[in-house]
Amino acid sequence: MMATSYSAKDEDGHITVSGPGAGTLRSKKPENTAFKQQRLPAWQPILTAGTVLPAFFIIGLIFIPIGIGLYVTSNNIKEFEIDYTGVDMSSPCFNCSQNYSWNSTRPCTCTIPFYLETPYESNVFMYYGLSNFYQNHRRYVKSRDDSQLNGDVGSLQKPSKECEPYAYHENRPVAPCGAIANSMFNDTLELFYNNPNGTKLQIPLTSTGIAWWTDKHVKFRNPGNDPNLTAAFQGTTKPVNWRRPVYELDSDPENNGFINEDFIVWMRTAALPTFRKLYRIIQKKNSMVPTLPRGNYTLEVVYNYPVRRFEGRKRVILSTISWMGGKNPFLGIAYMTVGSVCFLLGVVLLIIHHKYGNRNNSADISN
């Protein structure tokens, strides 16, 4: 019985502290702040036809002109494309393309004539394009050693494992190592203007300024501080598929070794299996003469790069560019489409707004 004689009052949690502290017992009352009472000032937007209507019209009105502008700009860009793979018997490069081997000692040359119907006024960009070439294959993408390319001497002599099986050749480290470097595009493209008077004029091609500035100056660096690249690359061997070692890519020391821009461009792996890469720039000489006047041209190709084994195609593209980049009509079309759809929907919303808008406000909530 003793056990039951505790007081039931204790249960309630009204534990009043006796003694001097009793008066200061804190109330459990929650604070009356906007945060705790979930009364924070707030903007409460409601998406109704009335409120989104202007947005739709504005989008429509802005997008349609932008779209037209983009489309016109894109259409003004002149582009000329030559497929020189040599699949057909009639193609000038057919004979060269039969050669499947990468390292044939005798270079194969072919000449493709073409006719430009319109003159190219501004700077012309020359691309090579490959199709069915999977630069985005995982094994391929990771097959590089960025610290080697950044001039790290240790990595130069001891390439990363990721470069396998292109890391060592004949027990010597490969520089630059990896599948990407090994498969660098090595066709040589030259462009000649056939003057109507019969002379053949070589068009000067600029091979610098085609890579990202940061790539050329920060990400890629030649090893060591030795200006003599032959010495810097001492002890390494060239990639198997290359004809020349990396330090003989160009005569210009600012464009040689790892900082060769053709090399840097190649090392930026493309997102999709059909891609084009910038090859050369044809600078506009003076404002009077178009960069590429109307007329007959000859493309001379030193055909080294075999693509027929994987059903690949090789192209050369000549293109002018605008402020928005190369030729791409889709952006303009997309803007025009979305703009006009928005505009149309705006009209639909206007109807909805008139038809349902009033009813909505008077409707009461049925319980």
Place this chain on the structure above:
Amino acid sequence: MEKPTSRFVGRITVTQHGEEIVRPLGPENLLLRGARLKNTKEIYGVAVYTGMESKMALNYKCKSQKRSAVEKSMNSFLIIYLGILLFEAVLSTILKYAWQAENKWDEPFYNQKTEQERNSSPILKFISDFLAFLVLYNFIIPISLYVTVEMQKFLGSFFIGWDLDLYHEESDQKAQVNTSDLNEELGQVEYVFTDKTGTLTENEMHFRECSINGTKYREVNGKLVPEGMTDDSPDGSTPQLINEELLFVKAVSLCHTVQISYDQPDCLVGGGDPFSHTNGFSSNHMEYYASSPDEKALVEAAKRIGVAFTCSNGDTMEIKTFGKSEKFKLLHVLEFDANRRRMSVILQDSSGGKVLFTKGAESAILPFTTSGEIEKTRLHVDEFALKGLRTLVVACRHFSPEEYIDVDKRLNAARTALQQREERLQEAFSYTERDLQLLGATGVEDKLQDKVQETIEALRLAGIKVWVLTGDKHETAVSVSLSCGHFHRTMNILELLQQRSDNECAEQLRRLARRIKEDHVIQHGLVVDGASLSLALREHEKLFMEVCKSCSAVLCCRMAPLQKAKVVRLLKTSPEKPITLAIGDGANDVSMIQEAHVGIGIMGKEGRQAVRNSDYAIARFKFLAKLLLVHGHFYYIRIATLVQYFFYKNVCFITPQFLYQFFCLFSQQTLYDSVYLTLYNICFTSLPILVYSLFEQLVHPHVLQSKPGLYRDISKNSLLSFRTFLYWTVLGFCHAFVFFFGSYILMGEDTTLMGNGQILRANRQLMFGNWTFGTLVFTVMVITVTLKLALDTHFWTWMNHFVTWGSIAFYFIFSLFYGGIIWPFLHTQDMYFVFVQLLSSGSAWFAIIIIVITCLFPDVMKKVFYRHVQPTSTQKSQSLSSPQEQTLSCMESLCCYQQGQSGCSRLAHYLEQMTGQCQATSHCHASSRNNRWEGHRRQTMRIKSNKASPPHRCSLDYRL
């Protein structure tokens, strides 16, 4: 529910003066952990139930976890996503091998394998390829969802405790959250099971009327006034009680287990004769404590009338009848139990006569009475019940010496029995409590709580069915039901009472079902009593459920505690699987609270047992309306959007990766950089949804509370239905397709999108690579996914602005930083300057804008269209409330400018408060912890009451 300690059976043999005395030991001899000893100096004790037998250890095992409906549907969504993941991985693997069949794709000359790769076994390669795809796509299963949901629930649950509307000023109690897991379940409740006493009523008992020997009396100014007479006796004249009245009042003041507490601690501990002290105390210093408020009310009433219970010590009781002391020896206490529904004491008065007083439910006593005004009393009891009073019947039995010896022997034998003690005790009790002489009946009033009617009405409007489960007799229950609005006057009240046999019960049920069918216009209310209920549940569950479902109000009376849980379970497991909520305040509601999906405890006078076993605890019944209609609504819409948005954003995230595999020979090349893969869910898109899920309000709380019908909009888990799930998933896939193919087309096969960025440098057209492509997709995705949430946000506080725009800004800043440095510890420098190059291209900006807009405007259109053509009532009330309410503009909410307070000063204010609190709380934390600890220790030992009549029950402390 029955814990072993409440069935404690033991026997003690004391050797005193060479004589062995055997004494029974029962639950009442147990001191539970933390109990405090009073009114005695010392005890001898033995430790029992230790270690793994302790209550804590036993309860730890059987505690079942409640899971919310949202969580369940979340899990089924996860399974669907797991299916999608497996499908994508299998498809990719198969396609990979289909491609690889040709050597020119598998291993072109420019991309040779290593020796090791070539030589590994094909099966191993196949498995590793499959696993690689699984890893690549695993983000479609949003692991971070669980983290965010837990965080949301934990942080969100604070709002309940902080709510001033759920704070009860008088008792200084705020709402308490014991389980944050069930927040959203509050918005899904379909059935409310409520206890009556202490939940709907105050549990503050006042003696009102009694019936003595066939005459009704009222209590007026401390005097018993017979019916029909007015209180005209002059003040000060001593009221005289005639024999029957005196006996009745004495019985009332003696038949109980009330304890007395004196202010002076030295009252009874003097040792020798305790009675010598009692004279010194005026009644002001004396307070009664009872485990049952009825008993307390009755003893207090008896004292007012003139028969004061003044002292009890072990086996003596003393009363003062108009100042004259009278001592009784307490021979036996026949404790209350829920089956007998009565309790008795056997006393020996000063002259040596032995008498048994018993009181209990009228159904438990009247059958055993042999003399007294049985019929009249029964009539009076019914009258009391109709007035909503709680009734008890009092009876006595005078023993002849021989009778007493017989009874005493039986009781002692039963108490000391080691086997089947309970059964034998029952037997002995019923042997003792018979041939009773009816003395009368009492009527005790229990006031209704504030605003019970409004609350029940609101719940009903919200589409919630309210069931009242009570131990009271059916007349009392019905009258309380009517007065609290549970039953309407216009309601057709169906009865299923006092069914004795299966067939009878089935017949009655069928009759009721027919009546409901015939008369479906008006509302029906059903009254069931415990006995009929158990019959109905045993054989005719289906029929019973059918009847119940078509009734808008159900009242179950004369319920045993376990029956309450049974009813809850029945509803819970019915085919529709409705979400149930049980609310109660006493230990007898614990089983029901634990059984229901959501258990709510009322912090009342019945101790904290219900509170501790509940998921949420509130101080008053009326708070239930706000808890469900406002908090439930908020939590539900928040978590529903949270869950679906997470699935959506991960579909958006990973589907482009899947699509990219079609363009890279299924070589598992990732589209995004690994840092982006990691940070997407952690940094770039996590905060907006978290803030959304803490602060979102579709409708203003006042509107929610005043229009309970809005609750129906979210019932049946409607925001997480398969349709909405499908919508979000399809939306996610569509957006992912737009991201990927939009970038694909706009960037072009030839990657000509890379503009020259003439603004920055002249006439360059540089190349994009795969990483730039991935970054473009990722950028578009982060922006779209964030803005999609912004479109769904209806409540823009400064925090929403901050995290929404902040997330996008953070993405840009982070990317610039990440791409701006050659990271010395990173293996590859893939991302170096990629982001800057992307942003320096004008057409990339054009592409980002067009893709984002293309993704979002159909969604806006859909929202607007549905709002106008098929508005839900929630949407209607949004547009209704907006003109009336003072709304903020977007810019104002951004700097939370209101009432002359700028955002910054407000923020500073918060900071100040927080730091101030930290200092203040350091010591008060400690003290509160102490308090709580003390509280625990005290609460552990407790005696609980079943409300119907004064009980003794040992009950327990489960959770710590």
